[in-house]
Amino acid sequence: MKSLLVLLLLAAGGAHAARITTPATEDHPPSFFAPLEDIPGVLPWSLLSKATTVKAKGGRMVPKYTSEIAALDQTEVKVQGYMMPLQPGRKHKHFLLTVTSASCPFCLPAGPEGVVDINSAAPVKFSYAPLIMTGKLTVLKSDPMGLYYRISGASLVAP
Numbered sequence: 664m665k666s667l668l669v670l671l672l673l674a675a676g677g678a679h680a681a682r683i684t685t686p687a688t689e690d691h692p693p694s695f696f697a698p699l700e701d702i703p704g705v706l707p708w709s710l711l712s713k714a715t716t717v718k719a720k721g722g723r724m725v726p727k728y729t730s731e732i733a734a735l736d737q738t739e740v741k742v743q744g745y746m747m748p749l750q751p752g753r754k755h756k757h758f759l760l761t762v763t764s765a766s767c768p769f770c771l772p773a774g775p776e777g778v779v780d781i782n783s784a785a786p787v788k789f790s791y792a793p794l795i796m797t798g799k800l801t802v803l804k805s806d807p808m809g810l811y812y813r814i815s816g817a818s819l820v821a822p
Contacts, residue, residue: 699762699793705741706800708762714776714811726775726811728802736802741820742779743795746787747772754786760796760814780813787819795820 701707714732719725744760762777771778781787781796798817803810 699743702743702795705743705795706735708744708777711779711812712762712776716775723805724809725805726803728811732802735800738800739797740800740814741795741797742800742814743793744779745772745791746789746794747778748789752789754788756783756786757781758783758787760794764791775809775811778810778812780808780810781817782813782815783817783819785818788822790822792822794822 699708701709710731713729715727716724717727742760744762745764746755747759747761747765748755749758758781759771760779760781761772763772765772779796779800781798783796784798787794787796796814796817797820798814801813801815803813806813
């Protein structure tokens with residue numbers, strides 16, 4: 664009886680947790696979290712998402728940036744997003760900041776235009792809530808991992 668009660672509680676909680684807040688669109692996957700809203704002074708994902716991928720000589724796929732994105736290279740920015748840890752643990756110095764929340768621990772929740780590689784100066788505690796990180800943005804020309812953006816020496820502005 665006790666195990667049946669536990670099973671029913673888990674099923675009820677799972678049904679509640681599985682409700683999608685934001686349905687999939689042509690440009691964005693479904694999300695269990697409300698979409699991030701633009702915040703004054705914080706770099707909007709709508710700008711970063713204007714990057715595209717093109718085939719270079721030799722068939723390698725490389726990013727193509729708008730002049731607006733290229734102008735951000737080596738500038739101090741603030742970016743809001745969801746932490747996607749790259750290693751197990753409660754605190755992380757190296758993680759990905761993503762435009763949408765991860766729904767699978769093995770899958771990126773966005774393409775390379777929706778991800779910023781974060782190398783933080785101090786460990787940041789994991790949270791499901793959006794974070795705001797600040798630091799010098801590097802617009803990557805040809806990253807071997809296929810990333811478009813990186814912030815090194817980042818620090819947490821807001822949890």
